[in-house]
Amino acid sequence: MDANLPTPAPSRRSFLRSAVTVASGMSAAVAALSPLKELESSDIPSLDEFLQKHYLELGPGEMQAALERIRNEVKKRWDVDAVVRDVRPKEGVEFVYALNLSRCIGCRRCVHACVAENNQSRSPEIQYIRVLEMPRGTIDIERGNHHYDRPTVPDALHYYMPVQCHQCANPPCTKVCPVEATWTESDGITVIDYDWCIGCRYCEAACPYWARRFNFVEPEIPAEDLNPDMSYLSNRPRAKGVMEKCTFCLHRTREGKMPACLEACPVGARKFGNILDPESEVAKILREKRVFVLKEDVGTLPRFFYYFDERYPRPADEEAAALAGEDGK
Amino acid sequence: MKEYGRFLFRCFRVSFAGDWRYQAWMTFLTVVALLGLNAYARQFVHGLGVTGMSDQVSWGLYIANFTFLVGMAAAAVMLVIPVYIYKNQELHDLVIFGELLAVAAIFMCLAFVTVDLGRPDRFMHLLLRFNFPISMLTWDVIVLNGYLVLNLHICGYLVYCAYRRRAPSKRFYIPFVFTAIVWAVSIHTVTAFLYVGLGGRPFWNAAIIAPRFLASAFAGGPAFLLVTLWVVDRYTDYVVPPKAFKTLKNIVTVALIINMFLLVCEVFTEFYTDSAHGVSARYLFFGLHGKHALVPWIWSAIGLNTGALILLVTPLSRRHGLLNLACLMLIVGIWIEKGMGLIVPAFIPSPLGELVEYSPTLDETLVCLGIWAFGLGVYTVLVRITIPVLAGRLTIDRLYHPDYTHKVPVTFEHPSDTAGSHS
Amino acid sequence: MRFLIPATFLALAAVFVLDARRGVALPIPPAAGVSKADLFLGSPRVALTDPPTIQNGSFRQTCSECHALFPSPEVPRDPLLQHTHIALDHGLNDRCYNCHARENRDVLVLHAGETIGFERVPELCAQCHGTVFRDWQDGIHGRTTGSWVTGSASLRRLKCTECHDPHSPAYPRIALLPGPNTLRMGPQESEPHHGVPENPLEKWKAPHGAASGQPSEKH
Numbered sequence: 006m007d008a009n010l011p012t013p014a015p016s017r018r019s020f021l022r023s024a025v026t027v028a029s030g031m032s033a034a035v036a037a038l039s040p041l042k043e044l045e046s047s048d049i050p051s052l053d054e055f056l057q058k059h060y061l062e063l064g065p066g067e068m069q070a071a072l073e074r075i076r077n078e079v080k081k082r083w084d085v086d087a088v089v090r091d092v093r094p095k096e097g098v099e100f101v102y103a104l105n106l107s108r109c110i111g112c113r114r115c116v117h118a119c120v121a122e123n124n125q126s127r128s129p130e131i132q133y134i135r136v137l138e139m140p141r142g143t144i145d146i147e148r149g150n151h152h153y154d155r156p157t158v159p160d161a162l163h164y165y166m167p168v169q170c171h172q173c174a175n176p177p178c179t180k181v182c183p184v185e186a187t188w189t190e191s192d193g194i195t196v197i198d199y200d201w202c203i204g205c206r207y208c209e210a211a212c213p214y215w216a217r218r219f220n221f222v223e224p225e226i227p228a229e230d231l232n233p234d235m236s237y238l239s240n241r242p243r244a245k246g247v248m249e250k251c252t253f254c255l256h257r258t259r260e261g262k263m264p265a266c267l268e269a270c271p272v273g274a275r276k277f278g279n280i281l282d283p284e285s286e287v288a289k290i291l292r293e294k295r296v297f298v299l300k301e302d303v304g305t306l307p308r309f310f311y312y313f314d315e316r317y318p319r320p321a322d323e324e325a326a327a328l329a330g331e332d333g334k
Numbered sequence: 335m336k337e338y339g340r341f342l343f344r345c346f347r348v349s350f351a352g353d354w355r356y357q358a359w360m361t362f363l364t365v366v367a368l369l370g371l372n373a374y375a376r377q378f379v380h381g382l383g384v385t386g387m388s389d390q391v392s393w394g395l396y397i398a399n400f401t402f403l404v405g406m407a408a409a410a411v412m413l414v415i416p417v418y419i420y421k422n423q424e425l426h427d428l429v430i431f432g433e434l435l436a437v438a439a440i441f442m443c444l445a446f447v448t449v450d451l452g453r454p455d456r457f458m459h460l461l462l463r464f465n466f467p468i469s470m471l472t473w474d475v476i477v478l479n480g481y482l483v484l485n486l487h488i489c490g491y492l493v494y495c496a497y498r499r500r501a502p503s504k505r506f507y508i509p510f511v512f513t514a515i516v517w518a519v520s521i522h523t524v525t526a527f528l529y530v531g532l533g534g535r536p537f538w539n540a541a542i543i544a545p546r547f548l549a550s551a552f553a554g555g556p557a558f559l560l561v562t563l564w565v566v567d568r569y570t571d572y573v574v575p576p577k578a579f580k581t582l583k584n585i586v587t588v589a590l591i592i593n594m595f596l597l598v599c600e601v602f603t604e605f606y607t608d609s610a611h612g613v614s615a616r617y618l619f620f621g622l623h624g625k626h627a628l629v630p631w632i633w634s635a636i637g638l639n640t641g642a643l644i645l646l647v648t649p650l651s652r653r654h655g656l657l658n659l660a661c662l663m664l665i666v667g668i669w670i671e672k673g674m675g676l677i678v679p680a681f682i683p684s685p686l687g688e689l690v691e692y693s694p695t696l697d698e699t700l701v702c703l704g705i706w707a708f709g710l711g712v713y714t715v716l717v718r719i720t721i722p723v724l725a726g727r728l729t730i731d732r733l734y735h736p737d738y739t740h741k742v743p744v745t746f747e748h749p750s751d752t753a754g755s756h757s
Numbered sequence: 758m759r760f761l762i763p764a765t766f767l768a769l770a771a772v773f774v775l776d777a778r779r780g781v782a783l784p785i786p787p788a789a790g791v792s793k794a795d796l797f798l799g800s801p802r803v804a805l806t807d808p809p810t811i812q813n814g815s816f817r818q819t820c821s822e823c824h825a826l827f828p829s830p831e832v833p834r835d836p837l838l839q840h841t842h843i844a845l846d847h848g849l850n851d852r853c854y855n856c857h858a859r860e861n862r863d864v865l866v867l868h869a870g871e872t873i874g875f876e877r878v879p880e881l882c883a884q885c886h887g888t889v890f891r892d893w894q895d896g897i898h899g900r901t902t903g904s905w906v907t908g909s910a911s912l913r914r915l916k917c918t919e920c921h922d923p924h925s926p927a928y929p930r931i932a933l934l935p936g937p938n939t940l941r942m943g944p945q946e947s948e949p950h951h952g953v954p955e956n957p958l959e960k961w962k963a964p965h966g967a968a969s970g971q972p973s974e975k976h
Contacts, residue, residue: 023350029766030364036770037372039777043379050455059463105897113934117791127788129383129940135686147610147687151937154947157930168686177534183471184459203459204382204452207471209392213534215685219392219452221940222383222783245381246452261906269796272928273900273920284907286896294897300685303533314898315888361762365769372773380781388941690942697781 047082048223048245059185060198060238068237071200075241082242083228092236092259094192100253100308101193101280101287102264103296104167107314108274111136111158111165118269119169122254123240124232126224133218133251134169134266144311146299168299169266170195170216170251171307178208178217187248193308194253196238202247209248213303217250253277280308337730341497348728349715355569356718363711370704373697374449382452385698390690391681395702396450398673400443402554403709404525405547405672407439407481409555411518416581418511427724428578430492431566432559433485433514434716440482442709449701470528477521484514489716496723498730522547529680537614537680540603546596547672552589554668556582557661562717564658572721583657587646590664594643597636597671617689618679625682627691631674638667786942789935796934800900804918807874808863811839820862829859846925856881856923875918882917893917 053074057063063071072089079087116134125131137149140163149166159165172195179187179195186202189195209217223245235241236256243249254264258277267275278285287310290296296310352360377384387394410432417425448454466472488510495502526544533539560582567574604615616622621629642664644650651657683689694702722728808819823839833853845851858864864872865881873880883890892898893914900920903911921928936947 025760025763026766029763029770033364033368033766033770033773034371036773037368038375039773040372040375040379042777043780048379055455059459108898110928110931111933112931113936114796117789117934118796120791121793121796129785130789130938131389132937132939135937137686145610145687147613147683147685149687150947151686151688152945152947153933154936155933158933159930177532181469181471181532183465183469183475184456185463185465186459201456201459201463202453203456205447205450205471206392206452207469207528209389210681211532211534213685215390215688218389220381221385221387221389222381222785225785225788227788245383248452258905261904261909261911263902263905268902270900271801271920271931273898273915276897276901278905278907282907285905286901289895290897293895300534305533314892357762361765365765368769368773372776376781380783383783383785383940384781386941389939390942688945690945692941 047078054200057200059201060196061188072237075235075237079231079233079235079242083226083231085228085231085233087231087233087235087241089235089237089241090256092238092256094190094194094255094259096191097281098259098279099193099281100172100258101278101291101310102172102253102308103276103287103290103294103310103312105274105276105314106164106166106311108272109136109159109165109167109270110272110274111138111153111160111163112271114269114271115167115266115275118265119251119254121230122232122257122265123252124226124235124242125249126220126226127230128225129222131218131220131224131249133216133249134167135215136165136167138163139166144297144299166311167266168214168216169309170212170253171214171299171305171309172251172253174306174308175304177211177213177303177305181207181211183207192255192259194255195250196252196255197248197250198238199241199243199247199249204246204248206248213300213305214307217248219248220245337498338494341494341730344728345719348722349718352718356714360711360714363707363714366707367704367711370701370707373700373704376697377449377701382450384695386692386694388690388692390684390688391678391692393450393677393681394692395673395694395698396446398677399702399705400446400450401525401547401677402669402672403439403443403446404478405522405551405668406555406558407436407443408518408522408548409551409553410434410436410439410559411485411514412552412556412585413559413582414511414515414518418508418515425575425578425581428559428563428574429511430489430720430724431563431717432555433489434720435555435559435562435713436485436518437482437489438709438713438716440478440485441712442705443478444482445705445708446702449705470524470531473524474521474528477517477524481514481517481521484510484517488514489720493720493723496726497728499726519548522551529676534685535680536611538676540600542596542600542603543676546593546600549589549593549596550668550672553586553593554665556585556589557665560586561658561661561665562713564654566717566721570721572725579654579657583646583651586661586664587643590639590643590646593668594639613683614679617682618675622683623689625689625691627693628674628679628682631670635667635670635675638663639671642667784941786938786940789938791934800915800919802919802922804878804916805875807876809875813839824862843924846927847923850885878923879917882923 051074053070057071058067068091072091075089076087079085079089113136116132116136119125119133120127120131123133125133135151137146137151138153138160139146139149146166146168150163153160153163172189172193174189174193176189176195179189182188183205184201184203187195187197187208204219206219209219220243224243226242231242232240234256239252239254239256254262254266258264263277264275267277276286276290278287280287280291282288290312291310294312294314296312298307298310373384385394385396413425413428413432417429448457451457460472460475464472466476488507491507492502523544526547529535529538530540530543560579563574563578563582566572601615601619604612605619613622617625618628618632620626642660645656645660645663651660678692682691719728808821810817810819845853850856854866856865858866858872861872864874865878866872867881868884879890879893889898896914899917900915901912902915903909903913906912917923
């Protein structure tokens, strides 16, 4: 038989029929995509953002262009003049955070100071710090109560343990990121390039301390609450679909200031500094106090150390009365 | 080359031709796929907040389906072992059906991963900065895409050779087939290692996960093939040899027995030790502090698998109706076990002990159904093309004549049969 | 019949177009609305400086301006006009002249009798609270604000009386700020559940001193 014999030519009717079917199918497909008309121009990344290289590959000119782009986006969206910088780590600095569990009263001011400083979404709410109300007699953070609600704090039968990103020295999150959007810098802070993250949330699954947050929807920040002092790797506004987390306020700490959570703590439970400086507070704490880390068995080598002072922070008589009498005030 | 173009064109036209059952099935699949596309468009605009996921449970139905389908893709190639290693010629054609299933399943896997991404527009970042070999996700990207290419080549080559009515040259497919056997095990092991390597999730951080993956995959994949071949045997003129059903049934039964045994191992370890590491298992099987959304699911899965096992080991499954029922039961049971029974409980409670439950939203479910419809549609079309080619009705030198009335037993000519043939 | 398939697709297209108007209802919880004023307590107290002064109507007077007018009693009486708000709740330290110099109220007195200004109050507290003072000197106790750089001019350590009321030093209870309300959190109880894995302190709390023999409860 002739190898080039084609299939029989279709009749006009069957051609029309299949054309109608195809046309109706295509119109259904286009109609299926009709929600896309709600996409705003801010949802679609600009060409510059789309083609931008990874943070570690940006040359100085490219970085300035990126910062300018971010500045313009902030101005356009909130009508706020922001200062967006690229703050580099200092030489000879490795940050360590220490937290005095005898002092923390669980007031949650650190939580909300962080939210204000780092331009986190208010609705839905993203908070990097989670304060746990822990029963006495345990340091297992899975026994903590996240949603405690009392007229005043602290409560006699509990102590309070704030948890945030520990900037681990052996972080599981940076191991699992497929695109290297998160890495550890020389001063120990684990950072995220928000313009590189693909939003796969593998790092969120990997973190043993539940420290990483994902923007499931576009973050909402009222313009009057925006902090205009921003940096590329920390508190510039993020878009939906990318990860974020505590960065030890690197836009402040890399310039010698204290992180916002520490400044807000009314009782001085939080201690921060450069562990390589033997005279720093944190170096002295690690030398002189019995510090421990959370989930040490996972091997993450956190930079966040907890310690107790000589006793729980409660007036003696009230504590004795509470423990000797009924439980659960 | 031109001939190949014409081959593709003819395949394209054949995929639209068929009896009313075929048209109805494809229309149904298209409707569901478009519903899924619509739901995904909504997700694209509003973000992943339209799903039921949260910071506490950050992976849900998408990754659950992905995990299940990687297993299906891996197991589809399990047929290759009896045919090529044990030289069981009767089942020769079935290898193609298995590999076509693998192709469709991998397409579905890639689709599920893409819809799960927060920024799918940045997928090319994977090409620019690839955290290989440290990140297991990069291994997964490599092995899944490699497996897809491998299977596309094998099927494409064999089918095209049948279309051209010439014997396929062994060196263009035999080495790839054997590579595919090893690669099939690797794709599922790598996917298991995604979860196993996370020290912060003790529910996953167990060595049994990878063997369990393989066992459940080798039960689910051949079961799906069994049902497909029954449909092909019943509704087309292609005759599937009974030996095929028998072999597949044996594979499924053994794999299911192993899977149930591994389940017993897991349950014993979690509950006898009764340590804090078993809290996710306690949530899954019995609920925790009044939250028990997954309990009916896991017990249904165990019930379905046990029922399927009873049907399979007893003579009841000699009848095709009950055999199909057993296969469908265990496919559903394994889907639940691997999906809602593996992915979600690892997030509950959160690493800080918070109990936040997960239930998929309507949009999320529609996207999943849409991708399933798309995958089933791809598989149907591929089978639709392959059967006439293998039967000799769609070849380079023949007009295509659909003939559903006359059942003709046809087998693909084995290269060794046609002595002296050349391309 | 032959147009069933196109009809299905067109109906589907109509459904999509009509449905697109409904939008997406995301269960976004309302913002907590914490204002900046709630956040920063700053320095909780304003400590007295040298010379110590008190606001008396529109006058600002040093302590000795009043106390020079009358002799200080052996045992201080209840205050009549000034200092009525002072509640003395300092544990065993219930004698005013342990800290205040009887003859000169503009200074404080150490155990050996030496008088110091109010700026040196940490030395006074250190006499009894030596361990806390040692921690405070190292920066372990108390608040440091401004900078973590050792020796920086912005680094400021708050003194004892800038946080603690010397007459009632226990840090007061304060109101807390709202807890987490994240996306799709679901209902959460503010009290821990019964049956949370036992707290050893609860488990071995014996009624009336008897040894506890009850088995642990299964949860």
